[in-house]
Amino acid sequence: MKPEQHPQETERLRELRRYGILDTDREQAFDEIVELAALLCEAPVSVVNFIDKDRQWFKAETGLGVRSTPLETSLCGHVILQDEFVEIPDTLADVRMADNPLCTSDPGFRFYAGAVLKGSHGLPLGTLCVLDHQPRVLSDLQRKVITALSHQVMRELDLRQALEREQMLRREIDHRVKNSLASIGSLFSMKARTAPDENVRIALEDASMRIRSLSSLHAELHDLEEGQSVDLESLFRRVCMDLEQLLPEGVSLSADVRGGRASPHLANGLLLIVNEFVSNSVKHGLTETGGRIEFVITTEEDQWSIVCKDNGSADTKDAALAASASGLGTRVINSLASSLGASLDWRASGHGMELRLASLAEA
Known part of the structure; x- marks a missing residue:
């Protein structure tokens, strides 16, 4: 039956x-x-x-x-x-x-x-x-x-x-956060273009740069499952595209990622280091006629390193000043190096600034 x-x-x-x-x-x-x-x-x-x-x-x-x-x-x-x-x-x-x-x-x-x-x-x-x-x-x-x-x-x-309902809610929140970060970054950028005061303009551009970088990282982390690593090549492709929109005319930005993946903690640290270096280069190192900023990231198993360079006018005095972490950006980089357990080295010889960080086992 x-x-x-x-x-x-x-x-x-x-x-x-x-x-x-x-x-x-x-x-x-x-x-x-x-x-x-x-x-x-x-x-x-x-x-x-x-x-x-x-x-x-x-x-x-x-x-x-x-x-x-x-x-x-x-x-x-x-x-x-x-x-x-x-x-x-x-x-x-x-x-x-x-x-x-x-x-x-x-x-x-x-x-x-x-x-x-x-x-x-x-x-x-x-x-x-x-x-x-x-x-x-x-x-x-x-x-x-x-x-x-x-x-x-x-x-x-x-x-x-x-758990599925929780994940759906998280994805919805993540989507809204991502859109909000992008909107705030764009708003700061627009305000910077019309700011009558030079110091205000620089501050707004700096804030916009940081927010756009965070938005790039958030986009990469958005679909990661617990325990997964971040695709660094994809992340810094996004970062470069976002930052290039904020760089002064004539300033170029390039990234060379070797190795591929990293933990979210390391990816976040590398992102912030690049962000602060770019910001400092634009404000202090590059001339008004333009210049070039480039960075190389290498990861292999548990080891990693990052080299950031510009071709501005920084000299040995500027390198010493950066090493003393007297400015906000250099203090941030110093703090990041400490939290990541990395060595840190600032170098300059009148033809631009170079920053090197590496996991201590590799240093």
């Missing part, structure tokens, strides 16, 4: 799909649940299954060897229309299953016991069940085991759903 549809079949299927569990790969967490159910209930077969529109699909199974069966032969399709726990001592004595080929074949399933898996809205999605080839009954302890394990299945699914 084919199972009847649930009275709220449309809503039930909608809730099932909301969990996003159908057609996913096997997972140890669910495999262990069915193995434990089979062991404690002394049953040859145990499954975690979900009742789809026209099939019964198994998230986990032991002793069965298939991932889905037609709905026409589903035992659990009948069970989800009943109570939270169903035990059928002899399936051939049940009118719903007496003609089911899964029960009448040799060896057929002559015993069934299962707990209904209910979604957060109380609608039945499937079951955790055990099956045997002989008629029998479970002990009270075994019934409690199946019920407890079924609750564990749904707790796992509900937790995943909660």
Whole structure:
């Protein structure tokens, strides 16, 4: 006998799909649940299954060897229309299953016991069940085991759903933060162009540069999963494009990234170092006729280094002043070097400034 549809079949299927569990790969967490159910209930077969529109699909199974069966032969399709726990001592004595080929074949399933898996809205999605080839009954302890394990299945699914909602919210917040940073950076840049006071203009351009750099980093971090590293080449391609819009006419910026990836902490530090160096070069090192700023980043396993250069007019006195960290930008770089555990070296000989930082193991 084919199972009847649930009275709220449309809503039930909608809730099932909301969990996003159908057609996913096997997972140890669910495999262990069915193995434990089979062991404690002394049953040859145990499954975690979900009742789809026209099939019964198994998230986990032991002793069965298939991932889905037609709905026409589903035992659990009948069970989800009943109570939270169903035990059928002899399936051939049940009118719903007496003609089911899964029960009448040799060896057929002559015993069934299962707990209904209910979604957060109380609608039945499937079951955790055990099956045997002989008629029998479970002990009270075994019934409690199946019920407890079924609750564990749904707790796992509900937790995943909660995490997915949290990730969606985070992505939405990240998107808004990214747009806000870009808008603020553009606003500062526009204000700088119309500022009547030179000091105000420089301050606004400096702020715009920092915000745009942070926006570039945020864009790279936006889609990273926990534990992933940052693609430095992609990050500094963004950084250069953003900073070039703010550089004075005739000043060029180039980046050479060797190695590829870094932790978010290191990527953030490198970004801020580049940002401060560019800002200082524009304000103090490059002439009004233009110039060039370039930096080389190298990463290899746990080692890294960065070399920033400009071709301005900085000399040994300027290098000494930078090394003393008397200005805001050089203080920031000094602090970053300390937090990253890096050596720091300022050099200049009248043809531009050079800054070298390297992880201490490489220095």
